[in-house]
Amino acid sequence: MSLVLDILIIITSIFLITLIIIQQRGGSLGSFFGFSGSLPFMQRRGVEKYIYQITWLLAIVFLFLSYLRIMNF
DSSP states (O other): OHHHHHHHHHHHHHHHHHHHHHTOTTOSHHHHTTOOOOOSSOOOOTHHHHHHHHHHHHHHHHHHHHHHHHTTO
């Protein structure tokens, strides 16, 4: 069971990192290094909104899986 949780945590973390990188406002490589140049009060719409929601969902799943791993279930 521990091996299965480890694999699920790794897969979840890879998807989470990917979604966080995709979310960068501005969409260029410069935004990856902190130079987004966007306004701070923009609303999320369309695909960006769904990516944001999936990111939160994956973060919660990641925390839950980590908790299970710590408790040795």
